[in-house]
Amino acid sequence: MADWKTRAIGQPDFLQFNNLACETAGGKVIFATDEWFAPAQNLLKREPVEFRASAFTEFGKWMDGWETRRKRIPGHDWCIIQLGVPGVIHGFDVDTSFFTGNYAPSISIQASCLETVPRPEGDRTGTAATEREFEAVAKLRSEMWEELVPVKELKPGYPETCHNYFTVTFPHRVTHIRFNMYPDGGIARLRVYGVGQRDWSTVSSMKQVDLLSLANGGVCLGYSNAHFGHPRNMIGLGRAANMGDGWETARRLDRPRVLKVQETGMLQVPGSEWAVFRLGHPGAISLIEIDTNHFKGNFPDSCKIEACSLTSEAEEHCLREGWGSGQAVKWRTLLPPQKLKPHQRQFFSGDALELTEAVSHIRLTIAPDGGVSRLRLWGRPKPAFSNPTSKL
Numbered sequence: 001m002a003d004w005k006t007r008a009i010g011q012p013d014f015l016q017f018n019n020l021a022c023e024t025a026g027g028k029v030i031f032a033t034d035e036w037f038a039p040a041q042n043l044l045k046r047e048p049v050e051f052r053a054s055a056f057t058e059f060g061k062w063m064d065g066w067e068t069r070r071k072r073i074p075g076h077d078w079c080i081i082q083l084g085v086p087g088v089i090h091g092f093d094v095d096t097s098f099f100t101g102n103y104a105p106s107i108s109i110q111a112s113c114l115e116t117v118p119r120p121e122g123d124r125t126g127t128a129a130t131e132r133e134f135e136a137v138a139k140l141r142s143e144m145w146e147e148l149v150p151v152k153e154l155k156p157g158y159p160e161t162c163h164n165y166f167t168v169t170f171p172h173r174v175t176h177i178r179f180n181m182y183p184d185g186g187i188a189r190l191r192v193y194g195v196g197q198r199d200w201s202t203v204s205s206m207k208q209v210d211l212l213s214l215a216n217g218g219v220c221l222g223y224s225n226a227h228f229g230h231p232r233n234m235i236g237l238g239r240a241a242n243m244g245d246g247w248e249t250a251r252r253l254d255r256p257r258v259l260k261v262q263e264t265g266m267l268q269v270p271g272s273e274w275a276v277f278r279l280g281h282p283g284a285i286s287l288i289e290i291d292t293n294h295f296k297g298n299f300p301d302s303c304k305i306e307a308c309s310l311t312s313e314a315e316e317h318c319l320r321e322g323w324g325s326g327q328a329v330k331w332r333t334l335l336p337p338q339k340l341k342p343h344q345r346q347f348f349s350g351d352a353l354e355l356t357e358a359v360s361h362i363r364l365t366i367a368p369d370g371g372v373s374r375l376r377l378w379g380r381p382k383p384a385f386s387n388p389t390s391k392l
């Protein structure tokens with residue numbers, strides 16, 4: 001993953017994937033043994049962890065995370081998390097930020113694909129009663145849970161020790177996580193990094209879907225710069241909440257001291273930044289949405305989109321050698337250069353698009369730098385020249 005040069009040295013590669021449990025992706029805590037000091041749903045918040053030195057509630061010190069009581073009864077605390085986007089998990093970040101004298105000393109993590117669990121008799125799927133019965137059954141049947149992380153000690157929530165990373169090799173679709181803490185205490189965030197996996201057998205090849213969406217299995221595989229916001233944010237659900245929920249690069253340091261209009265009449269804005277994605281399913285793209293929502297003084301001057309069809313071997317080569325070299329991939333223009341506007345959605349279809357064949361990967365290039373909040377690529381799922389399956 002050579003192009004991911006902006007990541008801090010020593011961090012695991014899996015941090016580049018999508019957080020499948022984040023509440024902005026639809027992640028939910030459906031059960032917790034105890035939430036005395038702070039609710040388990042805080043584990044799934046997108047926002048950075050906060051500490052408010054003088055905030056107290058009627059239950060104790062206000063904490064931004066999941067915090068249970070000091071146990072005076074047998075057992076340990078645990079919760080069940082329903083992933084917002086079911087998929088294949090590559091690693092976890094158990095973040096203990098600000099839990100110092102009260103962090104959970106150990107955890108373990110189990111996973112299951114509960115879609116395959118038979119629903120209760122009567123097929124009343126979706127009613128509250130049925131869902132409760134189903135959850136109760138699912139919680140109790142321990143054979144349904146695979147151990148992804150065995151019991152491991154955590155480090156306390158000081159800035160240099162708060163991230164407890166666990167790499168996982170489990171090439172199966174997961175819908176739910178059972179998160180155990182031993183015996184009790186507090187944890188600020190649980191980030192579940194992976195790639196969404198949609199069941200494409202249920203999607204008609206006549207249906208237009210956003211093939212790039214996080215929910216449909218899209219994933220960012222490389223970028224040139226992610227200083228203020230990671231490009232994966234562009235494939236999130238709904239419209240961006242704020243600038244932090246989009247892709248934003250740093251200002252290019254090589255920008256001219258004074259911008260000038262050239263003899264051609266064009267403004268001189270040299271330089272560009274790029275991000276590469278694999279679609280959740282290959283397909284022919286018929287409608288593109290580029291949303292610069294919230295980027296008003298920092299939207300890119302222009303953008304273009306190229307596409308290609310890659311085998312999984314070619315993808316692996318690019319991940320190893322870098323996407324920037326341009327050697328291994330023959331990018332073809334999907335959307336030729338377009339001027340962008342601030343803080344709005346722009347749509348491109350029909351003659352604006354130059355490629356009708358099915359593609360598996362795309363590269364968005366912005367010039368010279370700036371922010372884009374969402375990128376949507378609508379098309380029909382079709383087999384491409386090759387159909388890479390996730391080996392990541």
Ligand SMILES: NC(=O)NC(NC(N)=O)C(=O)[O-]
Nearest residue numbers: 037059060061062063067102
């Ligand atoms: N000062 C604390 O954080 N105390 C307790 N926790 C909260 N949140 O009040 C505790 O010791 O478990």
